[in-house]
Amino acid sequence: MVFYVNSKENNSSQEIAFFLKKCILHHPGKWSELVFLCIGSDRVTGDCLGPYIGHQLLDRLDLQDIYVYGTLKDPVHALNLEKVSRMIRSIHPQSLVIAIDASLGQKKHLGYVTIADGALYPGAGVQKELPPVGDIHITGIVNIAGVLEQLTLQTTRLSTVISLADTITQGILNYTNSLICL
Numbered sequence: 001m002v003f004y005v006n007s008k009e010n011n012s013s014q015e016i017a018f019f020l021k022k023c024i025l026h027h028p029g030k031w032s033e034l035v036f037l038c039i040g041s042d043r044v045t046g047d048c049l050g051p052y053i054g055h056q057l058l059d060r061l062d063l064q065d066i067y068v069y070g071t072l073k074d075p076v077h078a079l080n081l082e083k084v085s086r087m088i089r090s091i092h093p094q095s096l097v098i099a100i101d102a103s104l105g106q107k108k109h110l111g112y113v114t115i116a117d118g119a120l121y122p123g124a125g126v127q128k129e130l131p132p133v134g135d136i137h138i139t140g141i142v143n144i145a146g147v148l149e150q151l152t153l154q155t156t157r158l159s160t161v162i163s164l165a166d167t168i169t170q171g172i173l174n175y176t177n178s179l180i181c182l
Contacts, residue, residue: 001026001116004112004113004114005083007140016168016174020115032134033066034098035069036098037098037099037133038054038070039101041166044154045153046142046156048072049142049168050101051071052161055071058166060169063176067092070100090102098135102161104143107144110144111160113167114138117136120134138168143156
């Protein structure tokens with residue numbers, strides 16, 4: 001099940017929280033920790049969505065048993081993804097991993113957020129073969145897929161990335177804040 005949320009709608013962060021909760025409740029395994037694995041590079045505008053979300057979450061999440069990997073200061077990218085993924089499995093064996101990354105998509109989905117069960121395949125949009133990660137994934141569609149994907153990511157508007165990141169972060173915070181009320 002894949003959910004699409006238009007980040008430009010007024011209630012988009014509430015929708016993200018709702019669909020994230022739905023995916024988490026649908027996940028069959030038992031978990032005691034929640035890990036947000038925010039993937040991307042701070043050196044490419046279109047690819048900095050994950051690290052920027054990680055940076056924001058690290059500053060604003062203060063719940064026990066919720067962890068964030070991949071920030072602007074310490075990004076998780078193609079060169080260290082396997083190592084960080086192994087480390088997460090070792091340190092947090094009872095965790096539910098939510099992978100977050102930028103993606104390229106159809107023009108009609110530019111600015112949309114996807115939330116889905118199952119692993120994320122980072123780098124697929126730019127023909128990189130990286131290991132799948134996460135139990136649930138969230139992507140922000142930052143630009144249009146097509147030709148010269150690497151150049152497309154390099155010329156993506158920062159305003160698009162920041163707007164998507166702010167909406168996704170707020171959606172995650174809406175979800176985690178609902179945990180406090182339980």
